[in-house]
Amino acid sequence: MKKHWDNPLEHPMPPGTRVPASLQIAPVTVAPATVLAPMAGVTDTVFRRFIRNASMFMTSAADDPVDQEREAPPPVRPALDETISNQQSGCGLIMTEFTSADGLARMRESKRKRYLTFYDDEHPISAQLFGSNPTTLADAARIVEQTGFDMVDLNLGCPAKRVVSCNGGSGLLRDLPLIATIFESVRAAVTIPFTVKFRLGWNDNHIVCVPLAKLAEDSGLNAVAIHARTREQGYAGQARWEHIAEVKAAVKIPVIGNGDVRTPEDACALVAKTGCDAVMIGRAAPANPWIFRQIAQYTATGRYDLPTEQDRYRMIRTYFEMLLTELTTDTSRAPAAEAAGKMKQFASWFTHGVHGGAALRKSIYEAKNGAAILEAVDSFFNREVAEEPPDSSLADAQMLVPSLVAGE
Numbered sequence: 001m002k003k004h005w006d007n008p009l010e011h012p013m014p015p016g017t018r019v020p021a022s023l024q025i026a027p028v029t030v031a032p033a034t035v036l037a038p039m040a041g042v043t044d045t046v047f048r049r050f051i052r053n054a055s056m057f058m059t060s061a062a063d064d065p066v067d068q069e070r071e072a073p074p075p076v077r078p079a080l081d082e083t084i085s086n087q088q089s090g091c092g093l094i095m096t097e098f099t100s101a102d103g104l105a106r107m108r109e110s111k112r113k114r115y116l117t118f119y120d121d122e123h124p125i126s127a128q129l130f131g132s133n134p135t136t137l138a139d140a141a142r143i144v145e146q147t148g149f150d151m152v153d154l155n156l157g158c159p160a161k162r163v164v165s166c167n168g169g170s171g172l173l174r175d176l177p178l179i180a181t182i183f184e185s186v187r188a189a190v191t192i193p194f195t196v197k198f199r200l201g202w203n204d205n206h207i208v209c210v211p212l213a214k215l216a217e218d219s220g221l222n223a224v225a226i227h228a229r230t231r232e233q234g235y236a237g238q239a240r241w242e243h244i245a246e247v248k249a250a251v252k253i254p255v256i257g258n259g260d261v262r263t264p265e266d267a268c269a270l271v272a273k274t275g276c277d278a279v280m281i282g283r284a285a286p287a288n289p290w291i292f293r294q295i296a297q298y299t300a301t302g303r304y305d306l307p308t309e310q311d312r313y314r315m316i317r318t319y320f321e322m323l324l325t326e327l328t329t330d331t332s333r334a335p336a337a338e339a340a341g342k343m344k345q346f347a348s349w350f351t352h353g354v355h356g357g358a359a360l361r362k363s364i365y366e367a368k369n370g371a372a373i374l375e376a377v378d379s380f381f382n383r384e385v386a387e388e389p390p391d392s393s394l395a396d397a398q399m400l401v402p403s404l405v406a407g408e
Helices: 047-054 101-106 108-118 135-148 169-175 176-189 209-219 241-250 264-274 291-301 311-328 335-350 357-366 368-389
Strands: 023-025 028-030 034-036 091-097 125-130 150-155 194-199 223-229 255-258 276-282
Touching: 023 209, 034 255, 034 291, 047 091, 047 108, 047 311, 101 108, 101 135, 108 135, 108 150, 108 255, 125 135, 135 176, 150 169, 169 176, 169 311, 176 194, 176 209, 194 209, 209 223, 209 241, 223 241, 241 255, 255 264, 264 276, 264 291, 276 291, 311 368, 335 357, 335 368, 357 368
Parallel strands: 034 091, 034 276, 091 125, 125 150, 150 194, 194 223, 223 255, 255 276
Antiparallel strands: 023 028
16 A cells, blocks of 8 residues: 555645534444544554554643643553543544455354454444455355444455456446445345445546445445545545545435545545545554544644654554554464564554654664564654753644634
8 A cells, every 4th residue: 555645735624614523324323423444454453443542642732731841751651451432532433454255254263353353442343345256245244243343344445456356346346237236245144334435436437436326325335435536546646536525415325535634634625525424544544643533633623733752652662562462362373573574564654754763764674573673662762752852842743723613
């Protein structure tokens, strides 16, 4: 997945516009109306819980007033022993990595747990499936429901060649009759909410988002999510939000908008320009795990906190510790190698915005194992904290924007 955006647009805050407080998908309440997008290799149970608890890794400016003299606090390593609500985290719905329906239907029940593991604090949670065989997808959807997920989602958006070559993901966008059969089969197989995430179409000559959304509605699906790019675009160029607006005007079921939401301003602009019922965030989440909380702050107050170096240290250190703990409890894996590899994968995202981040990335990449990576992180941030100016505070880094209240 491409980590950066092509010439991202800056969206000013539309007056009076905010991300909706909640979204109802059949019996499931998504509050606030923000969704963590399913991302292969990213949204495993560790990252999902990490996002749900991201509020713990930021010091609020209200607790750190500008006029209060202070010294930089020592590094803190929080344990995830608090219950964080969706409203506190700012993320109303989390989704799994996409999972092969064929693989899920064939594998042993014990192995399924590796792909469908989730914890009680992840609700509401949706499991995303990909595949092209209606019967197999229906069987996999039953497994998802029996496992205890709140929703099941069908992937019609992945642009990867290995997925498309099997007629999965966005490859199915070329065959609406087959999609109709899949919708019918999966809808008949489960009682939990059934949703679909899709792209605009295969290419600019084959834009099918509106008829596909209508097909979903007519087939009894409960919501649609749209990544406003074609399969041919991949992650390049600008997301074309006008097509999300077209879909919203065409159907009565909830519409979730996705594409180029990097900031709270972007999230509010997407709602203002499309009328979508919720905002889905993908690439921005690993780069800025606080984005959901920031959106909630922004829509409530017209301002949001930016993370300090200390906040980033807490975040990186805690995620890496969570990763090591989760992997070492799974005897079916080679935890040391997998944990170190995942730490290095996320280092390029997590160090975005860190002063001197290139040096931190280099030390992480050169480390031989998880323990050495943690030591490199500790060493880097202990040095950074020691060198931090004494008057530095989160309030100094706080983003101020026009108030959402008319007249202020």
